[in-house]
Amino acid sequence: MKKITMPMTMIQRLIFLCLLCIATLDAANLHYSLIKKESSQAGSTLLIIGGIHGDEPGGYFAPMLLAKHYKIESGNVWVVPNLNFDSIVQNKRGVYGDMNRKFAKIEPKDKDLEIVNEIKKLILTPKVDLTLNLHDGIGFYRERNLNKDFNPKAWGQATIIDQQQIPSAKFGNLGDIAKKVNQETNIALIEDVHEFNVKNTNTKTQDKAMQQSLTYFSITNNKPAFAIETSKNITDLSQKVYYQLRTIEKFMDLMGIKFSRPFELSQPVIKKLLEDDGTLEIPPTKIFLDLSTLKSSIRFFPMDPTKLEYKSNNPLVAVIKEKNVYKVMNGNQVVSTLIPDFIEFDHSLDSVSIVIDGKVQKVKIGSLVTVKNDFSVEPIRGYRINVIGYSKHGVENESGLKIMQKEIMSNYAIDKQESTYMVQFYKDKKFCGIVTVKFEDAAKSKK
Ligand SMILES: [Zn+2]
Structure with a gap:
């Protein structure tokens, strides 16, 4: 108990x-x-x-x-x-x-x-x-x-x-x-x-x-x-x-x-x-989500196939594995469906440096950062960075690139407003965590 x-x-x-x-x-x-x-x-x-x-x-x-x-x-x-x-x-x-x-x-x-x-x-x-x-x-x-x-x-x-x-x-x-x-x-x-x-x-x-x-x-x-x-x-x-x-x-x-x-x-x-569904934290991915804003379905969500562990400030929140997906529940209501990328985890990365609107910030893995115009993740030796929904021909590691919202495909956003995106970190083929980037004033910057 x-x-x-x-x-x-x-x-x-x-x-x-x-x-x-x-x-x-x-x-x-x-x-x-x-x-x-x-x-x-x-x-x-x-x-x-x-x-x-x-x-x-x-x-x-x-x-x-x-x-x-x-x-x-x-x-x-x-x-x-x-x-x-x-x-x-x-x-x-x-x-x-x-x-x-x-x-x-x-x-x-x-x-x-x-x-x-x-x-x-x-x-x-x-x-x-x-x-x-x-x-x-x-x-x-x-x-x-x-x-x-x-x-x-x-x-x-x-x-x-x-x-x-x-x-x-x-x-x-x-x-x-x-x-x-x-x-x-x-x-x-x-x-x-x-x-x-x-x-x-x-x-x-x-x-x-x-x-x-x-x-x-x-x-x-x-x-x-x-x-x-x-x-x-x-x-x-x-x-x-x-x-x-x-x-x-x-x-x-x-x-x-x-x-x-x-x-x-x-x-x-x-x-x-x-209307407040609460928060969801999945410790191995170090991701922290505001469930009320979450899209009904999210692709490329890194999950550890060997264990499922999570925290919420709402005791009615549960993550249920159903066939090949994870359903995030608030009581009897489905909040979102996570379509997983099953991957091995690496825990060596605690924080990263991100240039946000021209200013360098130290950002803890798992946190959410707010961006006005652009961001770029500073290169870390031995690690690869993948901004989900962003692709530049021939580029595998997206570190060091200045990225604006209009360069990311909005259907990869994780929130209903389509302003929040996942930046994922990898060491070789192992997954090290996520930073979520939220573009302020999404409607304006899309124009
Ligand atoms: Zn009854």
């Missing part, structure tokens, strides 16, 4: 390290992240679990934003934004079956076994006072049957409890808490039909399926747990994430957990925040 305890001053710089190891036969490929946001002020601890179902994005983009942007001032919040990560990147409920039906009994060969056992342990940690399990459910839950979307069988827009209370447990008044939380959420609805209601599944006596769920596991161990369900019928992700965060905030209020966030909680703001 990856544990990331985060000093609060480092929120923006938080890097989630993801390692895609060669999976053992019986385990999931991708592992979830656990982000512990702990304050120096004593208080209650809330555990938030997102992504138990991979096709319910409201349930995992909300905790991702919380992990990335919220600061906890008193008490603690532990966030697992991507519990069923293999299913999230495939946008499926559960690639190895329904994970939320494996908490009462699980087969020893089940691929979810390791994750389910770990998360059970986490729920039972004495410090954890309350657990939230986040979902998108069908329809809009209503006590009475109104029509096919609004009825007692629906799950959406509801706070779910397994029973009215857990006697003697701290925060054991499940029914009262759910009602209070919903009252607060319902004050600021985007549409009136989105109102939240409390759905009591009376799991012990009435719901065999829910007896195998994560929340009921917690309840039977005398620990409060709730499910928050936004509606699958709401198609705008930012609306679902808005409701999830609003509801989570009310739980924090009731638990006395103080927090702050650097934005106003409203649907348009959430929409903007969700």
